[in-house]
Amino acid sequence: MKKYISIIAILAITLSSCSKEMSLQKYFVTKATEQGFMSINVPSSMLQFKEGEMSDDNVEALKSFHRLNVLVFKNDENSTVNQKNEVETIENIISNGKFKELMSMQVKGKSGIISYSGEDNNIEEIVGFGESEEGFMLVRITGEKMTVKQLAKLVSSIDFDKTNLDDLKNIDWD
Numbered sequence: 387m388k389k390y391i392s393i394i395a396i397l398a399i400t401l402s403s404c405s406k407e408m409s410l411q412k413y414f415v416t417k418a419t420e421q422g423f424m425s426i427n428v429p430s431s432m433l434q435f436k437e438g439e440m441s442d443d444n445v446e447a448l449k450s451f452h453r454l455n456v457l458v459f460k461n462d463e464n465s466t467v468n469q470k471n472e473v474e475t476i477e478n479i480i481s482n483g484k485f486k487e488l489m490s491m492q493v494k495g496k497s498g499i500i501s502y503s504g505e506d507n508n509i510e511e512i513v514g515f516g517e518s519e520e521g522f523m524l525v526r527i528t529g530e531k532m533t534v535k536q537l538a539k540l541v542s543s544i545d546f547d548k549t550n551l552d553d554l555k556n557i558d559w560d
Contacts, residue, residue: 410479410513410526414457422467426456447536451529461521473517476524480513488512488534495519507533 418425461469485501492498498516502509509532514525 408475408479410511410524413476413479414455414524414526417457417459417472420467422459422461422465424458424460426458428454428456443536447532450532450536451527453526453528455526457524457526459521459523461519469517469521473522476515476522480515485511485513502534504532507531509533509537512537 414425417423459467459469459472461467480499480501484503486503488500488502490497490499496516496518498514500512500514502512504510508530510528510530512525512527512529512532514523516523
């Protein structure tokens, strides 16, 4: 009996220590309701394809996406959030070994990185993270059997509906 109790105790400790590790999902959920942060779920209806670009590959790629989440933080004089700490937390999550860097950039005080988890022919999650003095944006796309090739082709053929994107400029941050 003591042996079973010991095994259960070890399992409980193991499971509870795993749950303390911050994941992107937990970060999104935690920060979505905090002041200064805004969480957006982008519907697929915002994605419009250029004329003649809706190939079978694009249809297949689009079907492989499950969710698109966007978390935005706007840094201003009233902010009580320490942007540096938040950026460090995000960078720690992304660099935990689960994600592989696809590309990074740094231009005029702004930086960005795109990473993914899974295999090249079975991407499970794509993460885009960009920051500047004004704040940062974290984008998370989850899916199943996404490929780098599909992603590149899909992104190059997407024509964002400018009318819908212009609406994002009018968001009330208060």
